[in-house]
Amino acid sequence: MTQTVFAPWDDPDQQPLIRFQNVTKRFGEFVAIDDLTLDIFEREFFALLGPSGCGKTTMMRMLAGFESISEGRIELSGKDIGHVPPNKRAVNMMFQSYALFPHLSVWDNIAFGLRRDRKSKEEIDSRVTEMLKLTRLEKFARRKPHQISGGQRQRVALARSLAKAPKLLLLDEPLGALDKKLRQDTQFELMDIQESTGTTFVIVTHDQEEAMTVASRVAVMDEGRVIQVATPANIYEYPNSVYVADFIGDVNIIDAKARPMGENTYALDWIDGQPPLRAESKTGFSEGQQAHLAIRPEKIRITKEKPEDAPNALEGKVLDIAYLGNLSTYHVQLPGGQVIKAQTANTRRIARRDITWEDPVWVSWSATAGVLLEH
Secondary structure, three states, X not given: OOOOOOOHXXXXXXXXXXXXXXXXXXXXXXXXXXXXXXXXXXXXXXXXXXXXXXXXXXXXXXXXXXXXXXXEEEEEXXXXXXXXXXXXXXXXXXXXXXXXXXXXXXXXXXXXXXXXXXXXXXXXXXXXXXHHHHOOOHHHOOOOHHHOOHHHHHHHHHHHHHHOOOOEEEEEOXXXXXXXXXXXXXXXXXXXXXXXXXXXXXEEEOOXXXXXXXXXXXEEEEOOEEEEEEOHHHHHHOXXXXXXXXXXXXXXXXXXXXXXXEOOXXXXXXXXXXXXXXXXXXXXXXXXXXXXXXXXXXXXXXXXXXXXXXXXXXXXXXXXEEEOOOEEEEEEEOOOOOEEEEEEEOOOOHHHOOOOOOOEEEEEEOOOOOEEXXX
């Protein structure tokens, strides 16, 4: 049985759940969101990713109804929600601080919204039990928030947000307060919960690793604009700009002038006195056009001997080594002074490593290893 790939954004017949249409948000003179158009589909786990101040939280607050729109419109299920008050939207928001009621038990925290909606006792009991099970909190139902761990409090906040079965759950830096190990575990829990409930999740984060782990698609933002929207794999492998390449993961950027050499093949003149580099690109570049070659460190080989058959091989010396347990990143200085990072998996014990500081080495990569970018 073949598994169908979840990609509603590739299907022209699919209607988005959320639609931002030419949305602008101003605070006085300051433009926080600049003419933004974006579609998010049902059942998506969508990440808004960018540095502080890029507008991602403002977007989320507009979706929740806490901020008004200066221009444009936001639709939820085809309806304009610009004038719908927050409590009338099928949207729930989970805050970074979790905002749990300290005097209420885990059970009562989860039941809070249902009681306010005047649900029957049977409905509340059944829904809270379901949420406790979903978030694996049954054992903690009678405890108060201060009697459980940070990760458990985070799950209580999630259970409370999902109890009212919103169409859309907004998560603002939800894992920011957790330590790295717990954060990673919780990311997978979030993905499982999102999948089993089928709720559309939109998460705001400045943590690229988190966005790449949990999301079906990622929108990389800068200064109120969306720079690229794509699946995590495509954002990583096919960034559309130096900004995106640089924001996601580690990358080497080599500035050069492009010379067409045949179909989709270019020579790159990058520094005087060094042979041109070779790159393949489906994006067209004209003779002498400025280009930027973005190559991930794991796609660069580092060797002591000159490789025989590599289309790109440069000599340098090891300036620095960052040992990350499973990986080592070598910083190699080239003759022109530029530093290239090459990454290798540590399959052998560190004592048996054959390349060390100050060693003369060769870094090499194929013509298809990098992405040629215009800007």
